[in-house]
Amino acid sequence: MKKTKTQAFANLIGSLIFIALGAWALTQTYSFQEVKNTYVQAAVFPQIMCVGMLIFAIILLIQSIIKLMTMDENDPLAEPAASINFIKDRGVLAALFVMLLCVLFVMFFKSLGYVICGAVLCFVIMVLIGKRNWLQMALVSILVPLGMWLVFYKVLTVNIPMGPLQFLRDLVDMI
Amino acid sequence: MNWSLLASSYGAVFGNVQVLLMTFLGALGGVLLGAIPGMTATMGVALLIPFSFGMDLIPSIGLLLGIYCGGMYGGSISAILIHAPGTPAAAATLLDGYPMCQKGQAGKALSVAMFSSFVGGVIGALIMTFLSPIIADMAMNFGPGEMFMLAVFGLSVIVAISGKSIAKGLVSAFFGMLLCTVGLDPTNGIPRFITYKQTGLLEGFQFIPTLIGLFAVAEVIAGVERIIRGEEKQESSHEKITNVLPDWQTIKQIWPNILSGGIIGTFIGAIPGAGGDIAVFVSYGFNKSLSKHPELWGTGIPNGVASTESANNGCSGGAMIPLLSLGVPGDSVTAILLGAFIMKGIQPGPMMYISELPTVYKVFAALMLANLAMLVVGCLGVRFFAKIVSVEKKMLYPIILVISLLGAFSINKNVFDVGVCVVFGIIGWLMNKYEFPLSPILLALILGPMCEKNFVRYMNIQRGNFFAIFTSPIAMVFLVVAVATILFSIYKQSKINKREAAHKAAQKAQ
Numbered sequence: 001m002k003k004t005k006t007q008a009f010a011n012l013i014g015s016l017i018f019i020a021l022g023a024w025a026l027t028q029t030y031s032f033q034e035v036k037n038t039y040v041q042a043a044v045f046p047q048i049m050c051v052g053m054l055i056f057a058i059i060l061l062i063q064s065i066i067k068l069m070t071m072d073e074n075d076p077l078a079e080p081a082a083s084i085n086f087i088k089d090r091g092v093l094a095a096l097f098v099m100l101l102c103v104l105f106v107m108f109f110k111s112l113g114y115v116i117c118g119a120v121l122c123f124v125i126m127v128l129i130g131k132r133n134w135l136q137m138a139l140v141s142i143l144v145p146l147g148m149w150l151v152f153y154k155v156l157t158v159n160i161p162m163g164p165l166q167f168l169r170d171l172v173d174m175i
Numbered sequence: 176m177n178w179s180l181l182a183s184s185y186g187a188v189f190g191n192v193q194v195l196l197m198t199f200l201g202a203l204g205g206v207l208l209g210a211i212p213g214m215t216a217t218m219g220v221a222l223l224i225p226f227s228f229g230m231d232l233i234p235s236i237g238l239l240l241g242i243y244c245g246g247m248y249g250g251s252i253s254a255i256l257i258h259a260p261g262t263p264a265a266a267a268t269l270l271d272g273y274p275m276c277q278k279g280q281a282g283k284a285l286s287v288a289m290f291s292s293f294v295g296g297v298i299g300a301l302i303m304t305f306l307s308p309i310i311a312d313m314a315m316n317f318g319p320g321e322m323f324m325l326a327v328f329g330l331s332v333i334v335a336i337s338g339k340s341i342a343k344g345l346v347s348a349f350f351g352m353l354l355c356t357v358g359l360d361p362t363n364g365i366p367r368f369i370t371y372k373q374t375g376l377l378e379g380f381q382f383i384p385t386l387i388g389l390f391a392v393a394e395v396i397a398g399v400e401r402i403i404r405g406e407e408k409q410e411s412s413h414e415k416i417t418n419v420l421p422d423w424q425t426i427k428q429i430w431p432n433i434l435s436g437g438i439i440g441t442f443i444g445a446i447p448g449a450g451g452d453i454a455v456f457v458s459y460g461f462n463k464s465l466s467k468h469p470e471l472w473g474t475g476i477p478n479g480v481a482s483t484e485s486a487n488n489g490c491s492g493g494a495m496i497p498l499l500s501l502g503v504p505g506d507s508v509t510a511i512l513l514g515a516f517i518m519k520g521i522q523p524g525p526m527m528y529i530s531e532l533p534t535v536y537k538v539f540a541a542l543m544l545a546n547l548a549m550l551v552v553g554c555l556g557v558r559f560f561a562k563i564v565s566v567e568k569k570m571l572y573p574i575i576l577v578i579s580l581l582g583a584f585s586i587n588k589n590v591f592d593v594g595v596c597v598v599f600g601i602i603g604w605l606m607n608k609y610e611f612p613l614s615p616i617l618l619a620l621i622l623g624p625m626c627e628k629n630f631v632r633y634m635n636i637q638r639g640n641f642f643a644i645f646t647s648p649i650a651m652v653f654l655v656v657a658v659a660t661i662l663f664s665i666y667k668q669s670k671i672n673k674r675e676a677a678h679k680a681a682q683k684a685q
Contacts, residue, residue, distance in 0.1 A: 007610070010609050011340075011343070011609070014343075014346075014609050014611060015346070018346050018350065021350075022349075022353075025353060025368070028368055029367075032360075032365055032366075032367055033365045033366075035363045035365065038362070038363060038635065039631075039634040039635050039638065039639035040362070040630065040631045040634045040635070042360035042362070042363055042365035042367055043367075045356055045627045045630070045631075046353060046356040046367055046368075049349050049352045049353040049356060050349075050353065052345070052349040052352070053346060053349035053350055053353060056342050056345040056346045056349060057346050059342045060340070060342040060343060060346060063342060074680045075676075076339075076675070076676060081609065082608040082609060084605075084608070089404075090403050090404070091399075091400035091401065091403040091404040091406075092400060093403075094399050094400055094402075094403040095396045095397070095399055095400040095604065098395065098396050098399050098576075099396060099597070099600075099601055099604075102392070102576070102580070102597040102600065103597060105580060105593070105597075106590060106593050106594045106597055109584075109590050109593060110590055114581060114584070118577040118580070118581070121573065121576065121577060121580075122573040122574065122576070122577050123573075125399065125572065125573040125576065126569060126570065126573050128399065128403075129399055129402045129403065129569050129572070130402070130569065131567075131569040131570065136570070137570075140570055140573075140574065141573075144574050144577055144578070145577055145581075148577070148578055148581050149581075151211075152581065152585060156208075156218075156585070158585045158588065159588060160581070160584065160585075160588075161590075
């Protein structure tokens, strides 16, 4: 197997990402405002965390490089790493699609309300993963968000955006 | 100890129909609320406190304690069944509870959680009854330095829960601690990694949306991926739950974990500002370190569930200790309970043990009753809860997602939190995929703010002289135990890794 497809290589990439993140965060901390007459500035704690993250990410990087140079096929880290290639892997593509749906859910949450957004999200995911009992799908998609809204609104008194279904709130209040 | 008064107080509580009814209703409400991701026991108590206005003191305290204890157990239900802890105090339960569910042992995991919660709660109530003045004195010796070291001790558990790679676990932990620093600096209000215009992040990443994202949303995304690849197994819906309580064999296996968890939970609960969310990880790390088979922890064993669930319910008794003895609430729920006492004209504190001793004893009895009520409600519900896993995965995942996103919103009624939840879902999915453990992030999110706040306070009190901490015996005990835990966990993990590598090599050779 190619070394670039092993878990050791994935660890190497992961460590580089965390090193980049730690380095970026550390540089940011130097721009934090300072306050007089205090023993611990706002930047101190984040700086300690950045340095800690950098140290262990560098250790992981070194471990991964050594592994890549010395490992044999019996090594646990020589096993294939998980893929995020959405062109070759339909599973990853589906996962990305769910993420997109979640982002759309957040974007339309206020304007369309929880029940509509939740019902659409629920239904589309069921279609995506191959459920084909349309009646059951429709019932679950509508009743679950509606039921949850009712519980949160009436029992827990949490006001949830309802969008065009605002009339339901008035209806429930009337009852 | 006035034994006859104690006995008559128990009689008055257990023989009062209104108290029994209110406590059982509270426990039922607590279990159901706790099971909803995003709804905490604190929120349950706060929501239902208006219902207690018209009642006498003891029925109203029974109602609130019922919610408290029920909520603590309820949080474990969703942690075990859908990988989304209902409450922060159930966060560590998913480490072993969810793998048990995946092995088709959801019913067993739920019954172990329920039994451990009950015994942990009883341990807490007993310690509260007999040792509260002594523990309250000890707890009051905790200043910022001791609290900082307690947080450091809690963080030392990270090594034990890091899994195969300690370096990866520590990278995750520092990443989590770094996330805690986003927002306004808690001492001076200086914005860190944000500007004042980014109002959603002024208070940093909210814990519950982050938690729901990292665990529930990430699990749904991974579940959809597995279904499309054809790797998803439908969990057995035919797990026979013959007994709602764990069998004798299991109890023999888990009793040391329950006992130590209950004691750890009670003592940590008694420290104002430290609650169930911290106690569960300390208990988990402690019990794992002492286990003969630490390699099995995290793979779905009842010991893991028992150690965490007994600790979080032990906390309920612990948190009552400073409330009753000193008038200082141990956590947010007891802060609300303090309000309930004051509303009824009773001021908790040292004088309460002199002027209101019968009331104090009745509160002890009410806590015992609340734990019993939680056990009964749990026993009645365990078969029903266990059925949730038999729902077809193609329907269960979208339902979990829709409920989880609502849970994230409900904390602050803020859409931004739902966005945070989704972003952390994506981060959690990626980190899971490349085996960066998520539990250290969780622990860091819980302990990070406590660590920083107390560190800054301590430094300001000591005028920048950090080394003065070495003069505090309590802080030193925590430091020594933390160092010992880290070294012991590293030693044990290296043994596990060597054993696994040898096992794999032998398997390949065959």
